[in-house]
Amino acid sequence: MNIPYTSTARLDTGLYNAKLGIWLFLASEVMLFGALFSTYVLLRVNAPTWPHGYELLNVPLATLNTIVLISSSVTMVMSWASLMMKKFGKFKLYMGLTILLAFVFLVVKYFEYTAKFEHHLFPSTNTFLAIYFTITALHGLHILGGIVVNTYLWGPGSKMWQNDPQRFTNRVEVAGLYWHFVDLVWIFLFPVLYLL
Amino acid sequence: METAHAEDITKSVRKYIVVFVALMGLTIVTVAISYLHLNVGAAILFALAVATVKASLVASYFMHLISERKIVYWTLALTVVFFLLLMLLPISADQDSTRLG
Amino acid sequence: MADGHISHKQVEGIGVGVQTHVHHEEHHHELSFLRQYVFSTDHKVIGIQYGITSLLFLLFGFTLMMIMRWQLAYPGEAIPLIGQWLGPDRAPDGIMLPEFYNQLGAMHGTIMVFLGVVPLAVGAFGNYVMPLQIGAVDMAFPKLNMMSYWVYFTGGVTMLVSFFLPGGAANSGWTSYAPLSVIATVGQTVWLIGMVFLITSSLLGSVNFIVTIVQLRTNGLTFMRLPFFVWAQFVTSFLLLLAFPPLEAAGVLQLMDRIAGTSFFMPSGLVVSGVPLTNAGGGSPLLWQHLFWFLAHPEVYVLILPAMGIVAEIIANNTRKPIWGYKSIVFAAVFLGFMSFVVWAHHMFMTGMGTVISTFFQTTTMIISIPSIIILTAFFLSLWGGSIRFTTPMLFALAFLPMFGIGGLTGLPLGLSAPDIHLHDTYYVIGHFHYVVAPGTLMALFAGIYYWYPKVTGRKMSDVLGRLHFWGSFIFLNGVFMPMFIQGLAGVSRRLYDGGAQYAHAQSVLQWNEVMSVSAWCLGLAQIPFIINFFWSAKKGEKVADNHWEATTLDMAATTSPPLAHGNFARVPEVHRGPYEYSVPGATTDFIPQHVRTESNVERGEHR
Numbered sequence A: 001m002n003i004p005y006t007s008t009a010r011l012d013t014g015l016y017n018a019k020l021g022i023w024l025f026l027a028s029e030v031m032l033f034g035a036l037f038s039t040y041v042l043l044r045v046n047a048p049t050w051p052h053g054y055e056l057l058n059v060p061l062a063t064l065n066t067i068v069l070i071s072s073s074v075t076m077v078m079s080w081a082s083l084m085m086k087k088f089g090k091f092k093l094y095m096g097l098t099i100l101l102a103f104v105f106l107v108v109k110y111f112e113y114t115a116k117f118e119h120h121l122f123p124s125t126n127t128f129l130a131i132y133f134t135i136t137a138l139h140g141l142h143i144l145g146g147i148v149v150n151t152y153l154w155g156p157g158s159k160m161w162q163n164d165p166q167r168f169t170n171r172v173e174v175a176g177l178y179w180h181f182v183d184l185v186w187i188f189l190f191p192v193l194y195l196l
Numbered sequence B: 001m002e003t004a005h006a007e008d009i010t011k012s013v014r015k016y017i018v019v020f021v022a023l024m025g026l027t028i029v030t031v032a033i034s035y036l037h038l039n040v041g042a043a044i045l046f047a048l049a050v051a052t053v054k055a056s057l058v059a060s061y062f063m064h065l066i067s068e069r070k071i072v073y074w075t076l077a078l079t080v081v082f083f084l085l086l087m088l089l090p091i092s093a094d095q096d097s098t099r100l101g
Numbered sequence C: 001m002a003d004g005h006i007s008h009k010q011v012e013g014i015g016v017g018v019q020t021h022v023h024h025e026e027h028h029h030e031l032s033f034l035r036q037y038v039f040s041t042d043h044k045v046i047g048i049q050y051g052i053t054s055l056l057f058l059l060f061g062f063t064l065m066m067i068m069r070w071q072l073a074y075p076g077e078a079i080p081l082i083g084q085w086l087g088p089d090r091a092p093d094g095i096m097l098p099e100f101y102n103q104l105g106a107m108h109g110t111i112m113v114f115l116g117v118v119p120l121a122v123g124a125f126g127n128y129v130m131p132l133q134i135g136a137v138d139m140a141f142p143k144l145n146m147m148s149y150w151v152y153f154t155g156g157v158t159m160l161v162s163f164f165l166p167g168g169a170a171n172s173g174w175t176s177y178a179p180l181s182v183i184a185t186v187g188q189t190v191w192l193i194g195m196v197f198l199i200t201s202s203l204l205g206s207v208n209f210i211v212t213i214v215q216l217r218t219n220g221l222t223f224m225r226l227p228f229f230v231w232a233q234f235v236t237s238f239l240l241l242l243a244f245p246p247l248e249a250a251g252v253l254q255l256m257d258r259i260a261g262t263s264f265f266m267p268s269g270l271v272v273s274g275v276p277l278t279n280a281g282g283g284s285p286l287l288w289q290h291l292f293w294f295l296a297h298p299e300v301y302v303l304i305l306p307a308m309g310i311v312a313e314i315i316a317n318n319t320r321k322p323i324w325g326y327k328s329i330v331f332a333a334v335f336l337g338f339m340s341f342v343v344w345a346h347h348m349f350m351t352g353m354g355t356v357i358s359t360f361f362q363t364t365t366m367i368i369s370i371p372s373i374i375i376l377t378a379f380f381l382s383l384w385g386g387s388i389r390f391t392t393p394m395l396f397a398l399a400f401l402p403m404f405g406i407g408g409l410t411g412l413p414l415g416l417s418a419p420d421i422h423l424h425d426t427y428y429v430i431g432h433f434h435y436v437v438a439p440g441t442l443m444a445l446f447a448g449i450y451y452w453y454p455k456v457t458g459r460k461m462s463d464v465l466g467r468l469h470f471w472g473s474f475i476f477l478n479g480v481f482m483p484m485f486i487q488g489l490a491g492v493s494r495r496l497y498d499g500g501a502q503y504a505h506a507q508s509v510l511q512w513n514e515v516m517s518v519s520a521w522c523l524g525l526a527q528i529p530f531i532i533n534f535f536w537s538a539k540k541g542e543k544v545a546d547n548h549w550e551a552t553t554l555d556m557a558a559t560t561s562p563p564l565a566h567g568n569f570a571r572v573p574e575v576h577r578g579p580y581e582y583s584v585p586g587a588t589t590d591f592i593p594q595h596v597r598t599e600s601n602v603e604r605g606e607h608r
């Protein structure tokens, strides 16, 4: 028994199943991070004082991480484009780079966290640090999830390219949509937490 | 997307590079502005404006939202409405109660 | 209805182009027992798994309440029979401790809502029926579907285990209001973890449902030809998809408050039992309420919309008439879903909210009552002039209408802040929402079980036992919940350990506690015929034809009973008409299934 529209698009909707699925999932993610942003704003407007992000956090490191993540978005989209051009070797290269950059992001994050802890800055210290740690940790978990998916597609999952290239390309596109979304969240987190 | 030809893709690749450069530029701009230490209102305005532009670039080009299907647009439009509600209402409710008590 | 009577003859030749042979004994796929019944990816098996698990949880949640009702009727007296087993931390000498009462209340609410009704209405009915009704071979993502069930199961087990922790299960109400919940015993932490599982499960489910409905509709099945049940599931899935994440966020924040010592929901300067807390403070307890109700109001419609969907199918089928105003109820359901995101703060009128925002939420609340009224009215009008078959499912469906009506109407005063001053947090509220979810939704869910049972098992449930179950449930449900309005109007608060015995203003209505409790226990007894019926009929029930109810929708008319294990249909049907073509003038039978092609299709130039 075959489920229809796993690799080709349905005519009237113009979509294959997983593409609609990922967009719906991202919609729910918007609401998840939306609630956290809402929390941030509410806590901030209520607080008698609120530190500037740059007083407590490391802006250069975060800028570096922004650049890393944006680059990983580009390599991700390039890996998909390579598949579209039927260049499997290039796909491997770009996807590998994406995974690597994601690791770099997490390592930098790790150094940021430990530096905070060394200065006795914990989530419990004040509500600014509380929201900072919570949102960035949740975002970090998303990065980790992306690494798992991308590694699968780079390694064992890429066998699918041999027998169902269309479906494999779709999978990479869907993973890409997720990955760009994670990047997009960071694009807002960076100024909100570090620069304001 | 299935029917895209190799040359379309090459064109897209060029676009991705341009977007990448733009995103880098905007990142530098937003960091630079933050060093000016503007007053809170202006800072928020600038930072969010830049972030919104960057996010739109990512969504439009990397996520191909610029040429997506209707159903996706509808879903996202709905989400945006609820997202705004979620952002605005708790805050306005809170402000309202502290003002009018 | 030309001649005003209904043919109960089995209509041959219509519809099931498939029924030449019965497929029960097919063995072409040799799946292991585990893959076939435990980790199955088939939507029908998953639907049944959801159904049985959620019915057990409903029974469990109800049992908690039956125990609580003893304490409310006879405060401080030893609980008979089971009191001795509860142990000294819960009920020393069989007398219930207040702490245990609080656990029972919180867990009753949680289990009923998140582990009972929603999984039954969406997980079970949605999973089993929806793909059949749209002519799909399965869900769009069968593996996700399986995961959704197992994540739900894990969440359920997590909740159950929490009863055995030191300090017992969560005890801050199903609403888990901060700061109380933040300083509560460890059961609350496990509650939050359980909720994260349940939210993840419903997220997976809702993505799957929406994609399936959009992508896997069979040829000819346009949106405006979908059975109302499918529409209800569609809107419900959007509610789950977009309303649950904020609660997930809130749950994470509360976990941080409890584990990492943050102060998201903890204001500055809290003193608990004379000891000042060491939290940094600066948080907002109201933030929790906003995030909680941002989910929990849409959740109310998650509880009610699938029930409406079930009722629509059964009413059309048993009045042998199209549902009155199909289009208006579809638009009403969509509008209802949309508006349900804009009313949440009507639960918070008493939190010192300003008048501007309060006015906003009062207005939206009045507006949202309109689509519910449209749907209910359409159902009532559908009865008009029909020659109603009083089958067992129809009895339950009919009972749904006035019960939901009472629940809805009693909600209006709660949506206006002036009467809410008096009624807030009283038993009136408990009565109001239970009329919606218990005599309302539960009745509809039972109706659905009786209606689809023949499809699932190939056998019909006993009507005698069914009627016994119906009348018992109908009478005693009202016996439990009607007096709550009386007590609530007299000002008796909810969540009282002694049912109000120590309050002067409650004395005149105290005698109702015993009435309600006895009704609750009788309600328990009234479920025995159902339980017997459920198991007995699976083995011994009367065998029935494939389209036993002579229905028009694909699930009934285009499949065998039970449907084929692989792919549901021998040949995927195409659809040629709307969902409820009953008693079409000039037709030879009093129903025309959706996939049947008639002269009129040919005339309209529709081609295959």
Ligand code: HEM
Pocket (backbone or CB within 6 Å): C062, C065, C105, C106, C108, C109, C110, C112, C113, C117, C172, C173, C174, C175, C303, C430, C434, C437, C438, C442, C480, C493, C494, C495, C496, C520
């Ligand atoms: C069918 C039999 C049922 C009975 C006899 C019953 C009875 C009660 C009673 C007496 C309370 C108030 C407890 C108190 O204030 O201390 C209560 C609370 C509640 N019930 Fe039920 N109920 C039933 C079914 C349901 C169903 C089907 C649902 C949901 C779908 C539900 C959801 C709730 C919730 C959310 C609360 C509030 C819990 C809290 O205070 O945190 N109940 N129930």
Ligand SMILES: [Cu+2]
Pocket (backbone or CB within 6 Å): C296, C297, C300, C343, C344, C346, C347
């Ligand atoms: Cu509500």
